[in-house]
Amino acid sequence: MNTQRRTLLALPLALALPLARAHGDAHQGHGATADVVKEQKPWGIAGDAKDARRTLTIRMTDDMKLTPNHIEAREGETLRLRAVNAGAVMHEIVLGTREELQAHAELMKKHPGMQHEEPYMAHVPPGRQGDLVWNFNRAGDFEFACLIAGHFEAGMRGTIRVLPKQG
Numbered sequence: 519m520n521t522q523r524r525t526l527l528a529l530p531l532a533l534a535l536p537l538a539r540a541h542g543d544a545h546q547g548h549g550a551t552a553d554v555v556k557e558q559k560p561w562g563i564a565g566d567a568k569d570a571r572r573t574l575t576i577r578m579t580d581d582m583k584l585t586p587n588h589i590e591a592r593e594g595e596t597l598r599l600r601a602v603n604a605g606a607v608m609h610e611i612v613l614g615t616r617e618e619l620q621a622h623a624e625l626m627k628k629h630p631g632m633q634h635e636e637p638y639m640a641h642v643p644p645g646r647q648g649d650l651v652w653n654f655n656r657a658g659d660f661e662f663a664c665l666i667a668g669h670f671e672a673g674m675r676g677t678i679r680v681l682p683k684q685g
Contacts, residue, residue: 554637561613561678565596565653566638573598573649575678576662578642580605582669587676591654592608593683598648599650599662603642609664613638613652613678619663623670630667657682 554564574597577585591597601611612619634639640648663675 519606533679536551556637558655559613559638560615560656561638561658562570562652562654562656562680565648565651567598567651569596569653570598570651571596573600575600575602576611578603578605578609578611578664578674580607582672582674583666584611584664584674584676589662589676589678590679593657593680594653594655596651596653599652600647601640601642601650602647603644606644608641608643608666609669609674610639610641610666611648611662612665613650613660613662616661617671617673619661619665619670623663623665627667646650653682654678656680 529636556564561667572595574586574589576589576599577583578601579585589597589599599611599613601609603609638650640650642648657680660680661671661675662678662680663670
């Protein structure tokens with residue numbers, strides 16, 4: 519094989535590696551770690567895995583779909599969100615408000631190598647899964663999305679409705 523052809527074949531891998539490293543290629547989500555910083559957000563706070571009574575699996579595919587794309591929780595409920603990457607490229611799940619996710623998606627387009635790790639996001643390499651554990655301690659309508667450059671704009675997002683506590 520000539521040198522030019524080898525270079526062309528290696529180019530996609532060389533371009534993908536910085537993005538994978540920036541989004542934690544070995545990262546399995548923050549829900550499983552003990553050293554999570556718990557900071558109150560409008561959509562809740564990092565939860566403890568021992569408090570999760572339900573696990574919801576969210577399937578991520580390269581056609582820019584999240585399945586399911588709507589989740590319901592009850593105020594005060596801690597959920598384990600298991601993000602399964604069924605695609606061939608890196609995907610992620612990030613929880614937030616519509617405004618915060620849109621702003622973060624714009625930032626990711628400008629700085630695709632940006633490194634960040636928060637308990638409300640899970641970065642998942644192809645063929646892997648990652649968990650995040652979140653306590654939805656505020657009622658309201660929130661969202662989740664993949665914020666890797668271009669994925670959010672392609673429609674890779676969903677909604678979360680947190681219903682008020684009963685009675």
